[in-house]
Amino acid sequence: MSDSVRLRPVAEADLPDLERRWAEDSDTVGEYNWTGWSNPRWRSNWEEDRLLGDKPVLLIDVGGTVAGFVDWHRIETGGRGSFCWEFGIVLWPGERGKGYGTQAQRLLAEYLFANSAVNRIQAWTEAGNLAEQRSLEKAGFTRESVLRGYSFRGGAWRDVVYYGMLREELATS
Numbered sequence: 383m384s385d386s387v388r389l390r391p392v393a394e395a396d397l398p399d400l401e402r403r404w405a406e407d408s409d410t411v412g413e414y415n416w417t418g419w420s421n422p423r424w425r426s427n428w429e430e431d432r433l434l435g436d437k438p439v440l441l442i443d444v445g446g447t448v449a450g451f452v453d454w455h456r457i458e459t460g461g462r463g464s465f466c467w468e469f470g471i472v473l474w475p476g477e478r479g480k481g482y483g484t485q486a487q488r489l490l491a492e493y494l495f496a497n498s499a500v501n502r503i504q505a506w507t508e509a510g511n512l513a514e515q516r517s518l519e520k521a522g523f524t525r526e527s528v529l530r531g532y533s534f535r536g537g538a539w540r541d542v543v544y545y546g547m548l549r550e551e552l553a554t555s
């Protein structure tokens with residue numbers, strides 16, 4: 383894998399391009415993620431916590447060019463404060479299919495296991511999103527389950543596939 387992919391925080395100079403992409407192109411988030419026009423409030427959220435608070439965002443930087451982003455949030459998993467991270471990923475349309483998604487998801491797993499004491503990281507995607515399923519598997523995640531009729535998009539309820547990685551699997555996957 384190339385070393386040119388890295389994850390970095392959002393800078394103020396990145397905001398205009400992020401806002402433009404959300405305002406102009408429904409394919410910015412990909413066909414399996416688009417559920418109508420929305421306002422992710424990039425600037426106000428960035429001003430609040432630099433997008434490093436409860437729902438962090440890191441940009442996927444490929445040789446100095448922004449190719450997309452990853453984000454994640456906490457999911458309660460049981461008693462006594464136990465939780466895992468659930469993450470998402472979006473690559474800009476022109477940056478898909480080049481291996482960046484695999485590298486970014488691997489880097490994110492390494493980052494989250496190194497910087498928080500969680501035992502588990504997970505992600506889900508629609509059953510039709512074969513590129514994301516393949517990318518997750520190449521990044522070391524295990525296909526775990528299908529949840530039927532879980533996500534509403536494009537006028538229909540969609541099945542989704544859950545993937546997970548445990549801390550002990552990072553070294554061996």
Ligand SMILES: CC(C)(COP(=O)(O)OP(=O)(O)OC[C@H]1O[C@@H](n2cnc3c(N)ncnc32)[C@H](O)[C@@H]1OP(=O)(O)O)[C@@H](O)C(=O)NCCC(=O)NCCS
Nearest residue numbers: 412471472473478479480481482483484512513514516517
């Ligand atoms: C999904 C996504 C993150 C994957 O990242 P990527 O950089 O495009 O994926 P990679 O190039 O690392 O790997 C994709 C793999 O899926 C395969 N693939 C792509 N489309 C496929 C399809 N329709 N059917 C089967 N396999 C497919 C590729 O061949 C590749 O596998 P290979 O290396 O064994 O040939 C990216 O395409 C994206 O951002 N899409 C839009 C947003 C999205 O769907 N996010 C997912 C969260 S819901």
